[in-house]
Amino acid sequence: MAARQMSVSSENAEQEMDYLRFGYSYEDIQNMAQNILKRTKHKPLLGIICGSGLGGLADLVDQPDIIPYSTIPDFPVSTVPGHVGKLVFGLLKGKPVVLMRGRFHYYEGYPMWKVAMPVRVMKAMGITTLIVTNAAGGINSTFNRGDIMIIKDHIDLPGLTGECVLIGKNDTRFGPRFPATVDIYDKELRDVAKQVATELGYGHILREGTYVMIGGPTFETVAEGKLLKMFGADAVGMSTVPEAVVAKHTGIKTFGISLITDLLAMEYDQATVTTHEDVLAIGQQRADDLQKLISAFVERIPL
Numbered sequence: 001m002a003a004r005q006m007s008v009s010s011e012n013a014e015q016e017m018d019y020l021r022f023g024y025s026y027e028d029i030q031n032m033a034q035n036i037l038k039r040t041k042h043k044p045l046l047g048i049i050c051g052s053g054l055g056g057l058a059d060l061v062d063q064p065d066i067i068p069y070s071t072i073p074d075f076p077v078s079t080v081p082g083h084v085g086k087l088v089f090g091l092l093k094g095k096p097v098v099l100m101r102g103r104f105h106y107y108e109g110y111p112m113w114k115v116a117m118p119v120r121v122m123k124a125m126g127i128t129t130l131i132v133t134n135a136a137g138g139i140n141s142t143f144n145r146g147d148i149m150i151i152k153d154h155i156d157l158p159g160l161t162g163e164c165v166l167i168g169k170n171d172t173r174f175g176p177r178f179p180a181t182v183d184i185y186d187k188e189l190r191d192v193a194k195q196v197a198t199e200l201g202y203g204h205i206l207r208e209g210t211y212v213m214i215g216g217p218t219f220e221t222v223a224e225g226k227l228l229k230m231f232g233a234d235a236v237g238m239s240t241v242p243e244a245v246v247a248k249h250t251g252i253k254t255f256g257i258s259l260i261t262d263l264l265a266m267e268y269d270q271a272t273v274t275t276h277e278d279v280l281a282i283g284q285q286r287a288d289d290l291q292k293l294i295s296a297f298v299e300r301i302p303l
């Protein structure tokens with residue numbers, strides 16, 4: 001927070017209020033990006049946000065430059081087990097990438113704008129495409145634990161109820177006041193992923209569907225699970241949507257993928273208790289498959 005505190009004394013009260021309510025200014029984001037880029041030899045074109053237990057992808061990155069969040073002024077730190085808290089720059093299948101090992105969640109107490117701030121920083125560093133991964137609970141009754149779901153669309157439940165990540169003053173240098181979100185998960189990228197998954201023999205675990213974001217940190221009650229199903233959601237989680245919305249707003253192509261770590265109970269007599277440990281355990285089992293899929297996907301996509 002050092003840089004932010006230094007600037008507080010020289011800014012007027014109104015600017016400070018804007019920061020507290022709406023987050024980093026365009027200039028703050030550009031400065032943060034330039035300062036981070038000074039610490040790596042790479043110039044990333046692709047950003048990857050690793051979900052719970054899915055950070056192993058970083059081990060596939062060649063010539064890595066690793067920057068812990070705690071060493072970046074004004075960058076939040078992730079407080080969740082399974083989220084390490086490092087930026088990893090390097091080459092994945094020869095393509096320049098930046099990986100976030102550890103993301104920020106609304107349920108940690110961060111405002112939405114802070115949860116998605118790294119996406120704006122990645123844009124300022126030059127990325128054109130973003131891959132978001134997450135662990136999610138399966139709602140669709142045909143899903144199994146360990147399935148991989150390509151995100152076709154999402155339901156921004158916090159957004160629909162007044163906590164959209166883009167609430168607040170809009171700086172059009174980031175993007176338009178009223179962005180369209182109908183095509184938020186790029187169709188071409190989804191098609192490439194399906195093709196690659198089939199080639200790798202993952203057709204039987206591959207799904208496509210709608211992800212609904214809840215605020216968390218509670219997992220759903222049976223009644224809430226039924227409600228989310230009625231909404232048309234196939235999987236539920238506590239992340240991804242603010243990042244995808246900010247990416248769309250700022251003109252980044254997005255591809256999203258969920259690892260189905262548990263299935264929601266839709267009846268009281270089948271209710272099993274989901275724990276964060278369950279979520280991490282299945283992540284480890286399927287991590288290899290998901291890593292292979294993502295690296296083959298990265299090799300294939302144009303940047």
Ligand code: HPA
Binds near residue numbers: 135136219236238262
């Ligand atoms: N609900 C919400 N978030 C989750 C779940 C779930 O069942 N599983 C993994 N993340």
